[in-house]
């Protein structure tokens with residue numbers, strides 16, 4: 001068994017092998033691998049006795065179920081209206097400079113992906129960003145750089 | 156002018172949720188449902204269906220299993236009140252779900268929580284564990300689980316939500332059948348917004364009169380508003396329904412408000428000249444809570460463009476009017492702005508958006524004309540020049 005197959009089996013043991021188990025399993029694999037590789041999708045299809053096309057169809061529908069490799073820390077800066085008004089472009093610019101990566105890209109060491117997301121539900125405290133599941137409201141360019149600096153140190 | 160905007164504290168008030176549940180379990184399902192109908196409570200997630208009727212339909216179905224779903228997908232731009240409710244008074248949400256379960260005869264409840272709120276999971280799991288222990292003591296058969304979303308606005312639409320829970324692409328279903336007859340896994344299901352469930356609990360506690368006496372004929376009670384944009388006081392406020400936009404802007408504006416977007420990206424843009432005659436509520440402009448204020452420094456072109464790009468990205472792509480329509484509207488206003496198309500092209504685009512209202516399968520595509528037509532009509536020059 002490959003490492004991915006083992007991971008999938010472990011998650012299926014935990015969440016079950018019904019169709020309703022699919023989302024939690026996909027989410028768990030993204031949680032530990034940072035994306036869904038083709039191998040992972042095929043392994044999940046096999047484990048749940050679904051067609052790979054079906055699993056691929058579900059996975060590719062959802063923005064947070066990445067099917068391209070992402071960094072260990074995925075930064076999602078809200079780009080929707082009020083955060084746009086309150087300066088999300090400056091935040092993104094500062095992070096691009098800091099991480100030497102373009103929006104949508106991943107740092108060469110595989111540590112950070114810098115993405116945009118639609119409204120994160122903190123419009124009264126924009127701009128706001130998510131780093132994996134952690135939320136950081138009321139940021140500025142400087143504050144964002146400081147926060148990501150903390151993750152850089154964390155390794 | 157009299158400012159009759161009243162702040163209310165039904166949602167965030169800390170109450171003994173278990174005492175309310177105990178009291179309710181002594182009454183019959185029909186008595187509680189009648190109270191909820193009598194109160195005039197309408198769903199707080201946007202569509203505004205009468206909550207008591209929804210529960211009655213679900214109750215009247217014969218089935219071996221029924222489900223309660225708490226819709227915590229909250230993806231409408233400018234809405235953040237459900238997150239706050241779940242954070243401040245999670246026990247009231249859980250008790251509201253149990254109350255609904257009791258009324259319709261469901262023993263299983265699910266919270267569909269958007270991925271963006273995953274940081275709430277540890278706290279919610281703790282609250283659910285505690286709640287389950289209390290239910291066990293009472294020998295009351297009801298359990299709650301959480302399903303996480305994965306970043307798709309359309310999954311807030313109740314049938315897309317259930318597709319997602321079933322492990323599929325979040326593509327809305329045809330209605331009918333409605334979820335109350337065939338919902339999650341084909342079983343009768345009551346899908347309720349977070350805020351709706353808490354109001355239902357409070358109505359079970361207080362009786363229908365207090366709630367019914369607030370608000371207007373079509374919009375009873377109070378509502379939690381999410382206020383953002385150009386305002387000195389952004390945040391979350393529970394207000395009595397029935398106010399005009401003028402009253403709202405007097406309270407929350409920065410003195411230079413030129414427009415308010417009521418109801419988020421799928422809502423309507425109201426210009427200053429109409430503040431006075433516009434009621435916030437089902438007889439005027441309804442909102443799931445999102446209120447975004449814009450002052451005269453803002454470009455309405457950029458705002459419309461943001462809304463349309465949002466819809467284009469979030470469209471599930473299942474039906475052509477919405478999938479292609481959103482793309483064409485984004486391209487169309489850009490072409491007019493750049494002078495590639497004449498200003499009269501905007502009328503063509505409005506025809507397209509009217510077609511989307513009629514021909515789209517779900518509320519997402521059907522509501523794109525709301526921001527589009529209202530912004531084009533009110534701020535035509537800003538779109539062209």
Ligand SMILES: Cc1cc2nc3c(=O)[nH]c(=O)nc-3n(C[C@H](O)[C@H](O)[C@H](O)COP(=O)(O)O)c2cc1C
Pocket residue numbers: 197198199200201202203204206226227228229230231308309310311312313314346347348349351352517518519
């Ligand atoms: C595109 C779209 C997104 C929606 N998003 C939400 C949402 O995030 N939360 C919500 O409660 N209702 C949302 N709704 C409305 C639901 O379909 C449904 O009407 C609601 O959850 C019912 O609960 P209520 O009667 O308590 O409002 C959405 C509808 C559409 C068309």
Ligand code: SF4
Pocket residue numbers: 309326327469470471472473474475477478515516517518519520521
């Ligand atoms: S209207 Fe849009 S979101 Fe709704 S089903 Fe059609 S394509 Fe999907």
Ligand code: FES
Pocket residue numbers: 078079080081082083084118119120121122123126128232233234
């Ligand atoms: S617009 Fe950024 S959080 Fe809502």
